[in-house]
Amino acid sequence: MKKELPEHFKAYKHVWVMVELERGHVHPVSWELMGEARKLADKLGVDVGAVVIGAPDAGAREAAAESFAYGADVVYLVENPILAEYRNESYTRTLTELVNTYKPEILLLGATNLGRDLAGSVATTLLTGLTADCTELAVDADKSLAATRPTFGGSLLCTIYTLNFRPQMATVRPRVMRMPERHEGRIGRVVEHAVALEEESIVTKVLKFLPDRSSQTSNLAYADVVVAGGLGLQNGENLQLVRALANVLGGEWGCSRPCVQKGWAPAERQIGQTGKTIRPKLYIAAGISGAIQHRVGVEGADLIVAINTDRNAPILDIAHFAVATDAIRFLPALTEAFRARISPHANDRLAG
Template sequence: MAEAPKQAPAAAGRAATKKELPEHFKAYKHVWVVVECEHGVVHPVSFELLGEGRKLADKRGAELAGVVMGNDRAAIAAAAAAAFEYGADLVYTIADPALAHYRNEAFTKGLTDLVNTYKPEILLLGATTLGRDLAGSVATTLLTGLTADCTELAIDEEGSLAATRPTFGGSLLCTIMTLNYRPQMATVRPRVLAMPERQPGRSGRIVEHPLDLAEDDIVTKVLRFVADRDSNQAQLAYADIVVAGGLGLRSAENFQLVKSLAEVLGAEYGGSRPLVQKGWIAADRQIGQTGKTIRPKLYIAAGISGAIQHRVGVEGADMIVAINTDPNAQIFDFAHVGIVADAIKLLPALTEAFRKHLSVNRLAG
């Protein structure tokens, strides 16, 4: 079995639940965020992570660094500048033609080398298809702990990263720690953390690093990239208003009522997990623990019971309005406004009310 070389074993003993950080890990300082930059665009989750990373770094009295890997130097410079404005003190960059598109081999090599050279204490990535692909490889190469899909990051009294995540489909939360290995790695899904305030003009230093990997040595080739024509995936997660339906709609046809209201509001629409399982909506419209996490200003949930798996995906909304016939539905435990009514009847009335209100006021204006 091919295994990466490992440094001295960490504290021995069963499940080393006490912090006994080996000497060689004590040089590991600072908080890093991998800044995902594909096709010249920084994924918003990277800024969300920088906002959270800033807090962790301040608590640790450490610096916050971004990591930008790519080929296009202008795009890398732009991503680094944005990282500074979202809180980074410094940015490590690797520019190389082999990093033009995301590929596991090249990105794993780049990030692993950076970690081994500059030794971060905490390494955060977005739980995107890129971040999850990369984090798993890097953690295994470094033989360190990695916690996926965290919903909360904190520093405990001993200075360790306490990463909290839902487990068993969101029925429980658990706090996971990597006490005796470094870096402590975690991924966080888009929209779980708040977007920090951008500070225009804020700057920092750039540290360039080579990749040292020839294209010929990379087995995997990117033949082409087919952009989604309807990239509603990102739009749903970042929409200001979201209308969603659940089994209370009773049929696939009735889901149209959700779409109609969404249309009048200029909103995105989605649904709970059972609707995906029944094939009423596409998988990329699923909202919840195993679907999208949303943080809209307004979330209208129609005929959704509010199982915990749904709740963890919508809790970040500024305002949750729930419509359900069952007065004891769980959704009323975390919604701000509740209406015990049949969504099938109320949705069209709401659509009409908003339409009228908007057209009247538009005429008046």
């Protein structure tokens, strides 16, 4: 298909990021996207706009200030008590109105529950294209957004364009993009926009919010060290060895998908295409073959160690170091060795 952008879309300019503000907390994926938006905007010679939607409170103001610190030039701020909790209807109406009023050429959202819920309905309302779960965003010679995403389980990549509609929309999963540097004190322009919303016209009500018990939610996606186990550990009890090592390293533990399917671990611990994407400084994979669906979730790690009896396992294609030994025997030894090297106690000894 050729690019023949209709005249009325030519006024669409600037790169926007939807800042996910939920219950006073901004999802870090928003800042990861801001870093990407900055790069795209600099290439296009346009501004980065941050959309901050929420209740009129400190949280929204803080999110606006943080948007500047992470690279936004303009913040589109919509404050309304009705927007205190995320609801599809009120947020879709708000974001659609902002787009129609200020006309961005690119609109990026996190591929979180909120982002996917909102992106799907906004793109349909605007009748524009939406590319899901991108791993690379670029602008090509004719200034179109080239959105690249893995397909068929990551065995292939495809580049998708929204040539003749605006905005060009894309979602990106948390941790896929690097967190940009934060510039304290950086400021910009705030555009306050009022949206006419009445509570009576919003059908869906939030009756209650039940926060997760902290033990339930893992910080897997954002951990600096992750130790994970796979089927090579033979049984669910042996995942304890993975947990013990993660514990000594002050990191999080995870697993491959079959471990979840066998009931060895809860779904939130799964790493990979249909689980979490991680980006730790150190990733240790024990008894994991490194199937492509697993691999796409861990490739962003700085250093990867594979403990695998098979010297030809695919995980070795992405690992930096490998130990060809029985993980069940090796993990306790590694845990002890790390404990000796890095525990605060060992540190005291060195200092003393």
